[in-house]
Amino acid sequence: MITKRVPFALVAASALLLLAGCSGGGSNTAESSDDSSVDGGTTTTQETTAPTTPAAAAGDQSKAEACDIVREQFQAVSGAGSTVDSSDPQATLTAFKQLASDVGTQFSSITNEEIAAPAQKASGALNDYAAYLETVIADPSKASGLSDQISTLQASFTEAATACAG
Numbered sequence: 050m051i052t053k054r055v056p057f058a059l060v061a062a063s064a065l066l067l068l069a070g071c072s073g074g075g076s077n078t079a080e081s082s083d084d085s086s087v088d089g090g091t092t093t094t095q096e097t098t099a100p101t102t103p104a105a106a107a108g109d110q111s112k113a114e115a116c117d118i119v120r121e122q123f124q125a126v127s128g129a130g131s132t133v134d135s136s137d138p139q140a141t142l143t144a145f146k147q148l149a150s151d152v153g154t155q156f157s158s159i160t161n162e163e164i165a166a167p168a169q170k171a172s173g174a175l176n177d178y179a180a181y182l183e184t185v186i187a188d189p190s191k192a193s194g195l196s197d198q199i200s201t202l203q204a205s206f207t208e209a210a211t212a213c214a215g
Contacts, residue, residue, distance in 0.1 A: 116164060119213055145179050152172055167211075167212045174202045
């Protein structure tokens with residue numbers, strides 16, 4: 050039973066970490082860290098093909114409009130993390146899957162070329178995390194990959210936030 054509770058407690062913690070890491074913004078003056086410090090070097094290939102060229106990457110949606118969607122969804126993720134009830138893992142999973150679906154819907158509405166790709170990557174990582182949590186509920190012995198899942202999720206949300214900060 051304790052094994053089942055750990056992932057959901059960490060969902061709350063990771064969501065708060067995601068918001069803290071993503072909403073701060075910061076100065077994106079050529080900080081092109083390749084996230085090699087996040088996990089031991091076996092990261093999925095991150096696409097950094099479009100350097101910051103705001104005029105060329107605007108599409109029909111401004112960067113500010115796209116980033117408003119990203120920030121709003123980060124706040125939703127953070128809010129969900131603070132309401133996690135580890136006493137009912139199935140209900141929490143259902144709520145988390147709904148959150149992932151809602152974030153995916155909102156992020157798919159982003160048409161700004163500069164923000165769309167990292168937003169979609171963050172949405173995919175959130176969906177992967179929800180699927181992972183579902184696997185852990187079914188078989189708690191598979192919880193060993195939790196830190197990798199959180200790192201991937203955090204890195205993808207940080208990438209989206211960095212795109213908005215730049």
